[in-house]
Every structure is written in C-alpha cells, then in structure tokens.
Amino acid sequence: MTICDEILLKYADGQLDTDAAAKVAQGLVHDADALQRLHAIRLSGVGLAREAARSAALSENDPLAQMILQGHSGTELREGRSRTQVAPSKRSPAFSTTRQRRTWPAAMRIAASIALLAIGLVSGYLAQGWRNAQTASGLQAYPTWLIRVVDYHTLYRRETVAPARRITRSDIAALAARFSATLAQRVVIPDLAAERLEFRRGQVLKFNNDPIIQLAYLPNKSGHPIALCLKTTTSPDALPSFEILRGLGTIRWRQNGIDYVLVGDHSETFLRAAAGDARQQIALGGRS
Numbered sequence: 001m002t003i004c005d006e007i008l009l010k011y012a013d014g015q016l017d018t019d020a021a022a023k024v025a026q027g028l029v030h031d032a033d034a035l036q037r038l039h040a041i042r043l044s045g046v047g048l049a050r051e052a053a054r055s056a057a058l059s060e061n062d063p064l065a066q067m068i069l070q071g072h073s074g075t076e077l078r079e080g081r082s083r084t085q086v087a088p089s090k091r092s093p094a095f096s097t098t099r100q101r102r103t104w105p106a107a108m109r110i111a112a113s114i115a116l117l118a119i120g121l122v123s124g125y126l127a128q129g130w131r132n133a134q135t136a137s138g139l140q141a142y143p144t145w146l147i148r149v150v151d152y153h154t155l156y157r158r159e160t161v162a163p164a165r166r167i168t169r170s171d172i173a174a175l176a177a178r179f180s181a182t183l184a185q186r187v188v189i190p191d192l193a194a195e196r197l198e199f200r201r202g203q204v205l206k207f208n209n210d211p212i213i214q215l216a217y218l219p220n221k222s223g224h225p226i227a228l229c230l231k232t233t234t235s236p237d238a239l240p241s242f243e244i245l246r247g248l249g250t251i252r253w254r255q256n257g258i259d260y261v262l263v264g265d266h267s268e269t270f271l272r273a274a275a276g277d278a279r280q281q282i283a284l285g286g287r288s
Helices: 005-012 020-029 032-043 044-054 063-070 076-078 095-130 144-155 169-183 269-288
Strands: 197-207 210-219 226-232 238-245 248-255 258-265
Touching: 005 020, 005 032, 020 044, 020 269, 032 269, 063 169, 063 258, 063 269, 095 210, 144 197, 144 210, 144 248, 169 210, 169 226, 197 226, 226 269, 258 269
Parallel strands: none
Antiparallel strands: 197 210, 210 226, 226 258, 238 248, 248 258
16 A cells, blocks of 8 residues: 555654554555655655745845745855864765765655755755765654754854844743744743853744744854754653754753754754753743
C-alpha cells in the first residue's frame, strides 16, 4: 500500500500514535519511494518559510520576507556570511572527495522532488544541508517543525532584524499577552540583556496549522541574530540539550507544556548561557 504524503508529514512530525507510527515505519522498509519522499519532507523548509512571510505581519521593508515571497534562493541572503563562532570539523581532501561522490546522486534525487515546491529557495537549503554534512537519515530523529524552524533561521542575517524599531516594555507586555492567547499557555519573553542580546521582534509562524512563536534577539554590537522558538507539547519536561543542525547551534528543552528551541550561529557555551537565563525567567514568570 502506498503511503501518502499527508501520513508521511504526520509521521515526520511525530503526530501519529504508537501503532500507526509503527505501521508506517514497517511500510517504509519496503517502500523506497515513500522513504525518499520522507527524506524530502525532512529537508524542505519551504512551507514554514513561505507561510511565515505571508502571515506573520512582517514589515514591507523586511528583506527576509521579501526574498521568500519573491522565491529567491536563500544563498542570496546568506552571501558573505562568516561562521567564525562554530568551528567546522576538519576533513582530509580524500575524505571530502569520497563523500561528495557517494552523496551526489542522493542529493540530485532529493533536489528534484523538492524543486516542485520552490526551486530557488530549496536549492539554497539543499546546498546548506550538504555543506553541513548532515544526511536526511540523520535528521529523522528530529520533528519536522524543528528542522523547518532551523531552516528558516539559516536565512537570517543581522540586517534581517536590525532595521526593526526599538521594542519598549509595553510592546513586550502586549506581545507576551498576544502570544499567551495564541498558545493558550503562559508565554514569557525573556530579557537576555545579561547575555548582551536585545529583543527585536516577535512573530507567529505556523506548521500544520499549529502556531509556533519566534522571538528574535540581536547581539548588541556584532554577530548574527538568535531566535527562541516556542511550540506547545504534551511531552514531559526535559533538560536542555545541544545539537548542531544545518550548521547552526541549537539548545532544546521542554518546560511547562512548551517545547523551546534556541537557535543561532553561535558557540555552545554562548547558547547554553542564554538558554539558562531564559529558563530561569520562564520558571519565575510561570509562577507569578
């Protein structure tokens, strides 16, 4: 029996119950086409990026939203970016050549399937994905919404949020109230000034009609933005864990019914410090 894309999408995002997920997993063993489509779903960040650009009430001058809506490649926004804070792993020339020969056919197949969605933007995502040395199978351990949030953030540069006007205390209070109503959970917008991060923007994204709150922060003087993303969950609380996804550092934890992920082009030490500060404020805010 052919596994439809709707079922694959729910499977990728962990929305199936245990029995249904087991049946899909068993079916994937014997269905190479469905497995490849699952890989394409894992790698594609187009849906979240386009929906966010259309529905998040972004400024008309927002370069990220304009690039996404016009269908340009993500590489145009990332041009000139440096990744000095997260050191890439060193590989020998022989290893790099061998790996390129081994993964190129798979990359072509995945690129062909995703190109039907948005050729320009997806080409940027795929190039980024292969440069980060992460295969589709390696991403299957993560929910699809998380991968798409990280994909969206790979487009961010300092200029993406720098033009935004300064946010006042009353702005933050109003945003926190609106986001709390959106998630039906108490939302705290952490003040990360101690980590030399300034809150610059909050917006509502959506994945499978489920809202995701994105809080964007900018380092005071230099460096790329970081984002704290929130999504409701029924899973129990979990302590922070660090991963590198799509070449970006991520700290993920669960707290009081909300799944949090802090993502940015920064070191593990920096992100853990910011996440620790955020967790403390969220815990205190939840009790007030």
